Amino acid sequence: MAIKINIKKAEKNYDPGTSKFFGSPTVPSDMLDIYNENEIFFCQINIKELKHLDKDNILPNEGYIYIFLDTTNSKY
Secondary structure (H helix, E strand, O other): OOOOOOOOOOOOOOOOOOOEEOOOOOOOHHHOOOOOOOEEEEEEEEHHHOHHHOOOOOOOOOOEEEEEEEOOOOOO
């Protein structure tokens, strides 16, 4: 199974809880200390925005998927 994601630049007034790439993640305050200086925020995906694609009903009804990239071994 594959999911295609179309990316478009957010308008001036956008919902910070929406799915997004780069920038700053919208995370609960107790998660702020979880990632370290060697990680960069890649994206957050609001599960509510994916739920209509979840034909097998394996995703929770709400929440986020966060993806951070580890730059520890990066040459850049």
